Amino acid sequence: MKKNAKPRQSFIPTILAFALVPITGLATDIYLPSMPQMALELGLSEGHIQLTLSLFLISYGVAQFFTGALVDAWGRYKINLISLFLFVLSFWITATTHDIWVIYGMRILQGILSAFVVISKRAYFVDVYEGEQRKHYLSIMTIVWSIGPIIAPFIGGYLQTQFGWRSNFMVLAVYSAILFVLELIFSGETIKQRKPLHISYLIGEFKMMLKTNDFTFGVLMCGISYGLVMFYNLSGPFFIEHQLGYGAITTGYISLIMGLAWMCGGFIGKALIKRALLPKLRMANFIQIILVLVMIVVSPYIANLYTLTFFAFAIHCTAGFIFNNYFSYCLGRFPLSAGIAGGLVGGITYLVTSSLSYGTVSLVNPSSQLEIGLGYALFAVLGLLTLLFISKLAKTNRL
Numbered sequence: 224m225k226k227n228a229k230p231r232q233s234f235i236p237t238i239l240a241f242a243l244v245p246i247t248g249l250a251t252d253i254y255l256p257s258m259p260q261m262a263l264e265l266g267l268s269e270g271h272i273q274l275t276l277s278l279f280l281i282s283y284g285v286a287q288f289f290t291g292a293l294v295d296a297w298g299r300y301k302i303n304l305i306s307l308f309l310f311v312l313s314f315w316i317t318a319t320t321h322d323i324w325v326i327y328g329m330r331i332l333q334g335i336l337s338a339f340v341v342i343s344k345r346a347y348f349v350d351v352y353e354g355e356q357r358k359h360y361l362s363i364m365t366i367v368w369s370i371g372p373i374i375a376p377f378i379g380g381y382l383q384t385q386f387g388w389r390s391n392f393m394v395l396a397v398y399s400a401i402l403f404v405l406e407l408i409f410s411g412e413t414i415k416q417r418k419p420l421h422i423s424y425l426i427g428e429f430k431m432m433l434k435t436n437d438f439t440f441g442v443l444m445c446g447i448s449y450g451l452v453m454f455y456n457l458s459g460p461f462f463i464e465h466q467l468g469y470g471a472i473t474t475g476y477i478s479l480i481m482g483l484a485w486m487c488g489g490f491i492g493k494a495l496i497k498r499a500l501l502p503k504l505r506m507a508n509f510i511q512i513i514l515v516l517v518m519i520v521v522s523p524y525i526a527n528l529y530t531l532t533f534f535a536f537a538i539h540c541t542a543g544f545i546f547n548n549y550f551s552y553c554l555g556r557f558p559l560s561a562g563i564a565g566g567l568v569g570g571i572t573y574l575v576t577s578s579l580s581y582g583t584v585s586l587v588n589p590s591s592q593l594e595i596g597l598g599y600a601l602f603a604v605l606g607l608l609t610l611l612f613i614s615k616l617a618k619t620n621r622l
Contacts, residue, residue: 233351235409237360240344241367243303243402246310247337248371250395251279253379255456255478256471257388259464264388270585271323273457275330277581280453282334284573289425290342291566296420299343299350300412306336306343307403314396318389341368342566350413369489373482380475428563438556440613441549442568444504446575447609448546451602452485452539453580458589458598459535466590467528477532484536488543492551500552501614504545508606511541515599522593531592538599545606579605 254261255276262272294302313329313336320326348360382390433439459481460474495503518534550568557564579602587598 235405236347236411237351239402239405239410240347241364243307243340243344244364244368245371246395246399247283247341248368248373249375249398250333250337251276252372252375252456252478252482253382253395254388254391255376255460256380256464256474257383257391258460260383260471261388265321265323267323269461273581273584275326276453276457277577278327279330279334279337280573280577280580282331283337284334284570284577286335286338287342287566287570287573288429289566290338291346291563292418292420292425294339294343294346295414295418298412298414298417299346300406300410302339303343303410304403304406306339307399307406310336310340310399311396311403314392314399318392318396338569345565347413350415369482369486373479373486376478376482377475380470380472380478383471383475425563429567432557432564432567435556436616437613438553438564440609440616441553441556442571443575444549444606444609444613445546445553445568445572447579447602447606448542448549449572450576450579450583451542451599452481453576454583454598454602455481455535455539455595457580457584458587458595459531462531462590462592462595463528469528473528477528477535480532480536481539484539485543485546488540488545489547491540492544492547496548496551500548501610501617504548505610505614507541507544508603508610511538511545512600512603512607514538514541515596515603518596519593519600522591522596526592531595534592534596542602 258269258272261267262269265272309332313332317326317329317333320329345364348364352360378394379391382394456478459477463469463474463477464471514534514537518530518538521530521534550572553564553568583598583601587594587601589595589598
């Protein structure tokens with residue numbers, strides 16, 4: 224018998240949806256404090272371990288190009304169950320293997336599965352709720368989604384200290400298994416009308432959107448802003464633990480503070496939502512560049528955990544502000560094709576983020592506060608150049 228989740232019976236399925244939404248952030252950030260230990264135990268370089276995060280982001284980004292269409296065609300419930308079951312297996316394999324190539328494969332799979340879970344649960348709220356109630360739950364969903372990257376390194380720091388890096392993935396396996404069982408018991412299919420897969424239509428929509436300059440460069444700004452944060456995630460733990468001599472718990476606390484900085488930038492962006500878009504983004508980028516320059520000038524003389532935290536917090540706050548403004552703008556740019564636009568925004572953002580963050584780490588190879596500042600400078604300059612080009616297009620009425 225076909226299992227359906229009716230709106231009046233949706234309390235438990237809604238709670239489960241909220242529990243699943245942060246899984247991407249958890250899978251991305253929970254093992255950040257463990258990266259140095261992973262490198263030591265597996266006998267690999269920092270770059271090999273950093274690549275595990277980049278591969279996750281790339282696969283997550285690429286998958287978003289087509290997961291929305293698949294979820295609309297095949298439904299939400301079965302895809303979500305299959306994804307959770309494969310999550311359990313992939314996390315368990317990651318926690319028990321000693322082969323970095325197996326870990327790479329599992330991280331790619333986990334990125335794809337994350338896209339299916341997040342897209343299906345985002346669609347759940349649209350299926351089940353309407354009007355103001357839908358807006359209410361979608362707003363809560365956005366807040367819940369942002370909690371994952373904030374609390375994940377905090378939890379991971381304690382797990383690393385008590386049980387080692389493998390415990391991070393084992394906890395994720397158990398978490399996925401519990402949610403799989405609960406979904407199986409309480410949830411059901413919510414799609415009202417399945418849509419056929421039309422690849423030609425999807426490609427046509429992609430082409431139309433990418434030819435729209437404000438949308439394309441807005442997504443690029445999102446990728447640059449989030450890439451700045453991911454650059455820190457790839458380099459910060461190694462600097463804090465190897466160079467400054469602190470433990471994984473301290474790394475987790477600092478990552479928690481960085482997550483709060485990102486959230487603060489988002490809240491400031493929402494508070495100034497009625498202000499003109501380009502002037503406030505130019506101001507945020509200007510402040511970001513000033514902060515980065517001061518960090519670079521100060522670092523040869525003062526470089527410790529407190530100065531790193533201060534500068535990184537302020538810089539991440541500006542990145543969160545820019546991201547929040549442009550991400551919201553791009554998602555609402557094509558209201559008649561919101562699902563496709565959302566997949567395209569998420570896909571390109573994560574591709575740009577992963578390539579820029581990993582590329583910058585490889586180029587700068589940061590092992591000091593000064594080098595982290597130089598990495599930040601690359602992102603700030605890229606943001607400046609993009610905004611200058613956007614402003615030029617706006618003046619010539621091509622934007």
